[in-house]
Amino acid sequence: MRKIYLSYLLLSSSLGASEWQAKDIYHDGWIDFNKNGQRDVYEDSKASEEARIADLLSQMTVEEKTCQLATLYGFRRVLKDPLPTNKWSEQVWKDGIANIDEHCNGVRGFVDGINSKPAENALSLNLTQQFFVENTRLGIPVDFSNEGIRGLCANNATNFPANIAMGSTWNPDLMYEMAKVIGSEAKALGYTNIYAPILDIARDPRWGRVVECYGEDPYHVGSMGLQVVKGIQDQGPAATMKHFAVYSVPKGGRDGGCRTDPHVAPREMQQMYLAPFRRAVVEGGALGAMSSYNDYDGIPVTMSKYFLRDILRDDWGFQGYIVSDSNAVKFVSSKHKVAEDYRGAVKECVNGGMNVRTNFSPPSKYIDPLRDLIAAGELSMDTIDSLVADVLRVKFRVGLFDQPYVSDPSLADKVVANENHQALSLRASRESIVLLKNDKSFLPLQRDGLKKLAVIGPNADHTSALTSRYGPSNVDDGVISVYKGLSNLLGSDVEVKYVEGCELASKKWPGIELVYEDPDAAEQKMIDEAVALAAESDVAVVVVGDSHKTVGESVSRTSLGLPGYQQQLVEAVYAANPKTIVVLVTGRPATINWIDRNCPAVVQAFFGGSYAGQAVAEVLFGDYNPGGKLSVTFPRHVGQVPYNFPKKPGSQAEQGKGDDPNGSGKSRVIGALYDFGYGLSYTDFALSDLKLSAANIAAGDEITVTGTVENTGKRAGDEVVQLYLKDNISSVIRYEMELRGFQRIHLKPGEKRQVSFTLKADDMSFLDREMQRIVEPGDFTVYLGNSSTNLPLSTQFTVK
Numbered sequence: 001m002r003k004i005y006l007s008y009l010l011l012s013s014s015l016g017a018s019e020w021q022a023k024d025i026y027h028d029g030w031i032d033f034n035k036n037g038q039r040d041v042y043e044d045s046k047a048s049e050e051a052r053i054a055d056l057l058s059q060m061t062v063e064e065k066t067c068q069l070a071t072l073y074g075f076r077r078v079l080k081d082p083l084p085t086n087k088w089s090e091q092v093w094k095d096g097i098a099n100i101d102e103h104c105n106g107v108r109g110f111v112d113g114i115n116s117k118p119a120e121n122a123l124s125l126n127l128t129q130q131f132f133v134e135n136t137r138l139g140i141p142v143d144f145s146n147e148g149i150r151g152l153c154a155n156n157a158t159n160f161p162a163n164i165a166m167g168s169t170w171n172p173d174l175m176y177e178m179a180k181v182i183g184s185e186a187k188a189l190g191y192t193n194i195y196a197p198i199l200d201i202a203r204d205p206r207w208g209r210v211v212e213c214y215g216e217d218p219y220h221v222g223s224m225g226l227q228v229v230k231g232i233q234d235q236g237p238a239a240t241m242k243h244f245a246v247y248s249v250p251k252g253g254r255d256g257g258c259r260t261d262p263h264v265a266p267r268e269m270q271q272m273y274l275a276p277f278r279r280a281v282v283e284g285g286a287l288g289a290m291s292s293y294n295d296y297d298g299i300p301v302t303m304s305k306y307f308l309r310d311i312l313r314d315d316w317g318f319q320g321y322i323v324s325d326s327n328a329v330k331f332v333s334s335k336h337k338v339a340e341d342y343r344g345a346v347k348e349c350v351n352g353g354m355n356v357r358t359n360f361s362p363p364s365k366y367i368d369p370l371r372d373l374i375a376a377g378e379l380s381m382d383t384i385d386s387l388v389a390d391v392l393r394v395k396f397r398v399g400l401f402d403q404p405y406v407s408d409p410s411l412a413d414k415v416v417a418n419e420n421h422q423a424l425s426l427r428a429s430r431e432s433i434v435l436l437k438n439d440k441s442f443l444p445l446q447r448d449g450l451k452k453l454a455v456i457g458p459n460a461d462h463t464s465a466l467t468s469r470y471g472p473s474n475v476d477d478g479v480i481s482v483y484k485g486l487s488n489l490l491g492s493d494v495e496v497k498y499v500e501g502c503e504l505a506s507k508k509w510p511g512i513e514l515v516y517e518d519p520d521a522a523e524q525k526m527i528d529e530a531v532a533l534a535a536e537s538d539v540a541v542v543v544v545g546d547s548h549k550t551v552g553e554s555v556s557r558t559s560l561g562l563p564g565y566q567q568q569l570v571e572a573v574y575a576a577n578p579k580t581i582v583v584l585v586t587g588r589p590a591t592i593n594w595i596d597r598n599c600p601a602v603v604q605a606f607f608g609g610s611y612a613g614q615a616v617a618e619v620l621f622g623d624y625n626p627g628g629k630l631s632v633t634f635p636r637h638v639g640q641v642p643y644n645f646p647k648k649p650g651s652q653a654e655q656g657k658g659d660d661p662n663g664s665g666k667s668r669v670i671g672a673l674y675d676f677g678y679g680l681s682y683t684d685f686a687l688s689d690l691k692l693s694a695a696n697i698a699a700g701d702e703i704t705v706t707g708t709v710e711n712t713g714k715r716a717g718d719e720v721v722q723l724y725l726k727d728n729i730s731s732v733i734r735y736e737m738e739l740r741g742f743q744r745i746h747l748k749p750g751e752k753r754q755v756s757f758t759l760k761a762d763d764m765s766f767l768d769r770e771m772q773r774i775v776e777p778g779d780f781t782v783y784l785g786n787s788s789t790n791l792p793l794s795t796q797f798t799v800k
Contacts, residue, residue, distance in 0.1 A: 025133075025134065025139070027039075029045070030043050030044065030045065031043060031133070031139070031401075031404070032139075033133065033138055033139030033140065033401070034059065034137065034138045034139060035137075035139065040055055040056075040059075041054075041055035042055040042056035042059075042401065043401070045401075045402045049393065049396050049397065052396055052401070053389050053392045053393055053396065056138065056140070056392060057385055057388060057389055057392065059138060060138065060388070061095070062371065062374060062381075062384075063095045063371070064095045064096055064136075064137070064138060064140070065384055065385070065388045066367050066370050066371050066374070066384070067092065067093060067095045067096040067097050067098070067363070067367060068096060068097070068098045068140065068356075068388045068391045068392070069098060069350075069355060069356055069357065069366075069367070069370065069384075069387055069388065069391070070097065070098055070356060070357050070363035070366045070367050070370075071097070071098060071099050071100070071101050071145070071323065071356055071357065071358040071359070071363065072093055072097045072099070072100045072101070072142075072362075072363050073100070073101050073102060073358075073359075073360055074100050074101060074102045074103025074104060074105070075103055075104050075108065075114075075115075076108030076109065077101070077102060077107075077108060077360060078360065078361065078362055078363075079100075079103070082103075082104055082111060082114045082115070082124055083114070083124060083127050083128060084127065084128060084130075084131035084135075088131060088135075089135065091364075092362070092363055092364040092367050092368075093132075093363065094135075094136065095136060095137070096132060096136045096138070096140045096142075097132070097142055097363060098142075098143060098321075098355075098356045098391050099142060099143035099144065099145045099193060099323070099356065100128065100142050100143075100144055100145070101145045101146070101358060102145075102146055102147065102153065103124075103125065103128060103144060103146075104121055104124045104125065104128075105121075105146055105147075105153050105154045105155070105191075105473065106153075106154060106155040106473035106474055107153060107473055110155060110474070115154075115155055116155065117155075117413060118154070118155070118156075118188065118189060118412035118413050118415070118416040119409045119410050119411075119412045119413045120409075121154060121155065121189045121190070121412065122188060122189045122190050122406045122409035122412040123406075123409040125144055125189065125190030125191070125406065126190060126405045126406055126409060128142070128144075129141060129142060129144075129190070129404050129405055130405075133404055140392075140395070141395060141400040141401065141404040143192050143193050143238075143391075143394065143395055143398070143400065144190055144191045144192050144193065145191070145192075145193040145194070145195060145240070145323070146186065146191040146193070146194060146195065147194075147195050147196070147470040147471070148182045148186065148191075148194040148195065148196045148232070148470070148471070149163055149195070149196045149197065149198050149212060149470045149471060150162055150163060150166070150467075150468065150470070150471040150472075150609070151178075151181070151182060151185075151425075151471045151472045152182050152185045152186050152189070152191070152194070152416075152471075152472060153470060153471060153472060153473060154185065154186075154189055154191075154416070154472060154473060155472075155473050155474050156416065156417055156472065156473070156474055156475060156478075157185050157416055157417055157471075157472040157473075157475075158181050158182075158185060158416070158417045158421040158422060158424070158425050158472065159425060159467060159471060159472045159475045159478070159479070159609050159610040160178055160181075160425050160428050160471070160609050161428050161429055161432045161606065161607060161608045161609035161612065162211050162212065162467070162468040162587060162606060162607035162608075162609070163197075163198055163211065163212050163213055163214050163468075164202070164210060164211050164212070164213060164214070164215070164587060164588070164606050164607070164631070164632070165428075165429075165432035165605075165606035165607055165608050165609070166178070166214060166224070166428060166432060167213070167214030167215040167220070167221070167224060167631035167632075168215075168431075168432045168433075168434050168604070168606060168628040168629060168630060168631055168679075169428065169431040169432050169628055169744070170220070170628070170629050170631070170720040170742055170744050171431055171744045172223050172224055172226070172227045173227070173744075174424075174427065174428060174431060175224050175225075175227040175228055175231070176227040176228075176230060176231040177231065177424055178228070178231065178424065178428060179196075179197075179227060179228040179229075179230070179231020179232045179239075180231040180232075180234065180235055181421045181424060182194060182196065182228075182231070182232055182235075183231060183232040183233070183234065183235025183236065183237050184235045184415060185415055185416045185417075185421070186232070186235070186236075186237045187235050187236045187237060187406075188406065188411060188412040188415035188416060189406070189412055189416065190405070190406045190409075191237060192236070192237050192238065192398050192400060193237055193238040193240055193287075193288060193394070193398070194232050194237050194238070194239055194240065195240045195242060195288075195290060195470075196228055196232065196239060196240070196241075196242075197214075197224075197225040197228035197229065197239065197241060197242075197280070198212050198213060198214075198225075198241075198242055198243070199221060199222070199225045199241050199242070199244075199276040199277050199280060200212070200213050200221075200242075200243055200247050200248035200273075201213065201215075201216060201217070201218055201221055201248055201249075201272060201273055201276070202214075202215060202216045202248060202588075202632055203216055203248065203249055203272075203642055203644050204248075204249055204252075204253035204641060204642055205253070205560055205588045205589045205632065205635070205641060206252070206253030206254075206556055206557045206558065206560070206588075206638065206641060207248060207249075207250065207253040207254075207255060207556055207588075208255040208551055208552050208553055208554060208555040208556040208557075209248065209255065209552065209553055210551070210587060210588040210589075210632070211468050211546075211551050211552055211587030211588060211606075211607060212468065212469075212470065212552075212553075213248065214631060215631025215632055215676075216631065216632045216633065216644045216645060216676065217631070217645055217646060217676065217739050218271070218272050218273070218275035218276055219275070219738060219739045219740060220631055220739055220742070221276045221631075222275055222276035222278075222279040222280070223279075223742070225241070225276050225279070225280055226276075226279050226280055226283055226284045229241065229280045229284035229285070229286045230284050233284070233285065233286075233287065236398060236399065237398060238286075238287035238288050238320065238394055238397070238398050239280075239284075239286050239287060239288060240286070240287070240288025240289060240290055240320075240323065241277055241280045241281075241286050241288065241289055241290070242289070242290035242292070242325070243290055243291075243292035243293075243325060244277055244289045244290060244291055244292055244301065244307065244312070244322075245269075245273060245274055245277065245291075245292060245296070245301055245307050245311075246262045246264055246269055246273045246274075246292075246294065246296050246301070247259070247262075247292035247293070247294050247301075248273070249262040249263070249264060249273070250262060250294065251263065253556050253557075253641070254556050255553065255554045255555065255556040256554040256556070257335070259292075259293045259294050260293070260294045260295050260335070260336070261294075261295065262294060262295075262296060264296070266297075266771065267732070267767050267771065269296065270767055270771075271766065271767060274311065277289070277312075277316075278316055281312070281316040281317065281318045282316055282317065285319075286318070286320065287319070287320035287321075287394050287397060287398070288320045288321060288322075288323065288394070289312060289318065289320065289321075289322045289323075290322070290323050290324070290325050291307075291308065291322050291323070291324050291325060291328055291354055292325055292328065293325055293327065293328050293331055293335075295336055299338075300328070300331065300332050300336045300338060300348075301328075302324050302325070302328040302329060302331075302332065302349050302352070302354050303332055303338075303345070303348040303349045303351070303352035303354070304352050304353075305351070305352050305353055308322055308352055308353030308354060309352070309353040312353075313353070319390075319393060320390065320393070320394050321355040321356055321387075321390040321391045321393075321394050322353065322354050322355045322356070322390075323354075323355065323356040323357075323358050324349065324354055324356065324357050324358050324359075325358065326358050326359050326360055327359055328349075328358075329342075329345050329346060329349050329354070329357050329359065329366065330342060330345065330359065331345075332344075332345035332348055332349060333345040342369065343369045343372070343373065346366065346369045346370055346373060347373050347378055347379060350370070350373075350379055350383060350384075350387065351379070351383065353387075354387075355387045355390050355391055356391060422610075425609055425610055425611055426610075426611040426614065426615070428609060429608045429609050429610070429611040429612050429614070429615035430611075430615045430618065430619075430624050431627065431628060431718070431744075432605075432606060432608055432609075432615075432628050433603060433604065433605055433608070433615055433616065433619050433624075433626045433628050434603075434604040434626065434628040434629060434630055434678075434679040434680075435601075435602075435603055435604075435619070435626040435628075435679060435680040435681065435682075436584075436596070436602040436603065436604050436674055436678075436679075436680070437596055437599070437600070437601055437602040437680070438600075438601050438680055438682075439600040439601065440600070441682075442579075442581070442600040442601045443581070443601045443603075443619075443620060443622070443682070444619070444620060444621050444622025444682060445539060445620055445621050445622070447490070447493060447494065447621065449538075450494050450538050450539065451494065451495060451538055452494070452495045452496075452497065452536065452537045452538055453486065453490070453494050453495070453496045453497070453537060453538065453539055453540075453541065454497055454498075454499075454530075454533045454534045454536075454537035454539070454540040454541065454573075454577070455482065455483045455486055455496060455497065455498045455541050455543070456498070456499055456500075456501045456530045456533065456534065456540060456541065456542045456543070456569070456573055457500070457501050457502075457530075457541075457542045457543035457544045457566070457569065457583075458500055458501065458502055458503055458504035458543075458544065458547075458564075458566065459482070459504065459543040459544060459545050459546075459547070459583075459585040460481065460482050460483045460498055460500070460501075460541070460542075460543035461481045461482070461483040461484065461498055461500070462481065462504070462547070463476050463479035463480075463481050464476060464547060464548065466479050466481070466585065466607055466608055466609060466610070466612040466613070467479060467607060467609065467610075468548070468552060468587065468607050469548070469552060469553060475610060478610055479609075479610045479612070479613075480610065480611055480612065480613035480614045481612075481613045482541070482543045482583060482585070482605075482612070482613045482616050482617065483496070483498045483543075483613070484613050485612075485613030485614040485615070485616055485617035485618075486541070486613070486616075486617045486620070488614065488617070489614070489617040489618065489621060489623070490617075490621075497533055497537070499526075499529045499530050499533050500526060500530075501526055501527060501529070501530035501542070501569045501573070502519075502523060502526050502527055502530075502564060502565045502566060502568070502569045503523070503526075503564055503565075504545075504546075504547050504549060504550065504563060504564060504566070505547075505549050505550055505563045505564045506519070506523060506563075506564035506565050508564075509563055509564045510557075510558065510559070510563070512564075513558065513559045513561070519565050519568065523565060527565065527568065527569055527572050530569060530572065530573055531572050531573060531575075531576045532576075534573045534576040534577040534580070535576040535577060537577060538579065539577070539579045539580075539581065540573050540574075540576075540577045540579065540580045540581070541580075541581045541583060541620065542569065542570050542573050542580055542581070542582050542583070543583045543585055544562050544566040544569070544570060544582065544583075544584065544585070545562070545566075545584050545585040545586035545587075545590070546563070546585065546586045546587045546588070546607075549563075550563045550587075551586070551587035551588050552587065557588070557638075558638070559591075559638055560588070560589060560590055560591040560635065560637075560638045560641075561590070561591055561592075561638075562590060562592070567594065570582060570594075570595055570599070571594065574598055574599060578600070579600065580599050580600070581599065581600070581601045581602075581603065581620065582595050582599050582601070582602045582603070583602075583603045583605055583616055583620075584602065584603065584604045584605060584606075585605050585606070585607065585608070585612070586604070586606060586607075587606065587607055588632075589632050589633065589634040589635065589674075590634065591634070591635060591636060591637055591638060591673065592634075592673070593636055593637075593673065596673060603616065603619060603620070603626070604628075604630070622682065622715075625681060625682045625683060625715050625716065625717040625718070626679070626680070626681060626682070627679070627681055627717055627718025627719065627720065627744065627746075628679050629677050629678060629679035629720045629722075629786075629787065630674055630675070630676060630677065630678050630679060631676070631677075632644070632676065633645055633672050633674070633675060633676045634672060634673040634674040634675075635672060635673060636669045636670075636671065636672065636673045637669045639668070639669070640669065643672065644676070645675070645676035645677075645739075645788050646735035646736065646737065646738050646739070647735060647736055648733055648734075648735060648736070649733065649736050654670045654671070655667065655668065655670065675787055675788050675789045676787070676788045677720070677722050677739075677786070677787035677788045677789075678787040678788075678789070678790075679720070679786075679787070681713075681715075681717045681718070681719070682713070682715050682717060683711055683712075683713030683714065683715040683716070683717040683749070684711070684712045684713040685709055685710065685711055685712065685713070685717075685719040685747070685786065686709070686710045686712045687707055687708065687709055687710075687721065687784055687785065687786075687792055687793050688707065688708045688710070688793070689706070689707055689708040689754075690705070690706075690707045690782070690784050690793040690794070690795050691705070691706050691707070691795075692704070692705055692706075692782070692795060692797050693705075693706075694797065695797055695798065696797065696798045696799075696800055697797065697798075697799055697800070698799070698800055699761070699774075699775040699776075699777060699799050699800070700761045700775060701761065702758055702759060702760050702761065703758075703759045703797055704756060704757070704758050704759075705723060705741070705756070705757045705758075705759060705782055705784070706754055706755065706756045706757075707721065707754070707755050707784050707793060708752055708753070708754050708755070709721050709745055709747065709752070709753055709755055710747070710750075710751070710752040710753075711747035711748060711749055711750060711751050711752075712750075713749060714749050715749060716746070716747065716748045716749060717746070717747065718744055718745065718746050718747075719744075719745050719747065719786060720742055720743070720744045720745075720786060721742065721743050721745060721755045721784065721785075721786065722739065722741070722742045722784070722785055722786060722787065722788070722791075723739070723740050723741035723742065723757050723782065723783070723784055724737040724738065724739055724740065724782075724783040724784075724785070724788065724791060725737060725738055725740040725759065725763065725764070725780060725781070725782055725783075726738075726780065726781040726783070727764070727766070727776070727778065727780055728778060728779040728780065728781060728796075729778050729779070730766065730776060730778065731768060731769060731776060732766065732767070732768060732769055734766055737781075737783060737788075739788070740757070740759060740763045741757035741759070741763075743755050743757075759782075761775050764780065764799065775799060776799070777798075777799050777800055778798070778799060779796055779797075779798050779799075780796065780797055780798070780799065781794055781795070781796050782794060782795050782796070782797070
């Protein structure tokens, strides 16, 4: 501890920070947080967690308790100083604070000696922690929270693909390993609470934050997200799941100031939108939840006792603390208009069960009205004590009262973005790629005879499109574009030439989606340059799609077509050279009907992270055999939306025929462009030998499903074996079938392997007419295949 203090003096001397005397509170095996010279129960690591919480709570004043119910945003957000100064003793956090969010993580820039290197970052958090341990009365450590949905939000941390890309890996084991990297880098830097995973279900592709979701199916999202919770928390930090709840279906897929009015029935809300959160809590023990901006059935979630207490705590047994999304408390009065003013909003949220308010404003803006409400008798101390106890429980559970500091900040330089972590990032980029079309085995390309390769498109050499928000900072220089990846792979053997072809989003976009206008002279010149290059090349690779301008938070769409003049670029290049491959670097499904009909090969890369360009190059030339599967349905037209999996019987039916009272009209586009779970490979696989461990089981019992998968082709590759379950007859309408298991298997040519799935009672259950979870007697059909529409094997069992 003395080493930490001396390091603080060296750093703070140039920053004008207060040089307080180091406290003699550090003892062998315990810390005298309240500086009374004796080991209190809350300072004793051998005491029970609840005893420690009760002892600490009994010593806290109202001022100290209310400070544990607010977030302080970090350096250059709310805090003006990266390290404590003598002015801190005049601020509201002199009595402590629940958590400091995004402190020194680089989002607001870097300061040499503070956060330009991992070890500096770790030391800065230690020194900030030192203020709270040594200079507040009870020494309650601060919980350092940070974003981390695709890698820790810190300077040059390991950068993984966006969530929509990670969802396409269909590999929970990979998700766990990625989360371990996030958790270990967080721990090395001193962050103790990571705002991940995002467990929202992407049911409307127009919505901007589809890029941050794992997919559209609750079982798939729950399986992937569960491993993120486990991976982060196994390394020490808490995992805070978001956005709870029913956040991802604002009316019309609109984002921005709306984010409200989800049209979701109660049973669908529970079985679809809450299902991944339920697994994260019940199976994963998630220690954090972020309450969302939106309402449900007229009640803002952030003040909803039904969501925050009845469901999250009473039904699921959640033991962590709930932090509001930024502005969620304010929106109760300012947007939702269910409280007269901000003071009233605070009261509603506290009584509803929200623990910690977060906003980009000083914590006093919340703490002051909170204290006024308590003084006026409008909030009970029992309510306050319960909320504070939840916050303290997390702090005890992550070990802050036993070791509040990073023990050796210098080790952070060896942990953050090390070689093993980078290798895993590359693996993730490879596994996330989905081969959508490969007409007459056009891919992989052969190097022999290939002299000139054209690389064209607004995303061909722009690296910003390969990352997304809420992840590592300052990583763009290390991101490999598709053009760079192909150039590196081919070297001097093939001439690789690049032109941009068009801007990603033209100046006239999105207006031209309503009334089309031809490109202006400058825009047409860019397209003409691309056409000229394509005409003189053996093959053209056109890389199109999205960027932060067209997808992401507050960036929703009214069309799913390629933005700007990208479609015109593809068509012009194809006309000049039919050997045109389209690579989609997108953050959502795209309606690419013309491309699918005409171009010989289509590769979906999503936002593939630092190694996206290398991975795409390896796929195009066969150095890596793609095995990803779509976790979202690609509709043919935006007018079909919502169009997704799972679905209720008849809800996505084709036009009527025969005795259908709707007749046999042909007035609309039908069917998906690419279905949920779809993805091609350069090899072939066959499934066989579907067997059940029993033909009949009792309600509540498990059943084992086995099958054999064989690589019948000539290349090694990955297959994702998918299990779907159908309740043939039920007392309420259920989905036509539901995903209930999946495994990604790597096989050499001719290799066979048995796959095994265990269907538990929960997999067969549903909410009955009284909204009680039951397993209903009857017949169930099990399907095995490699997509939601390619299920060659089936069998049945009966629940007695």
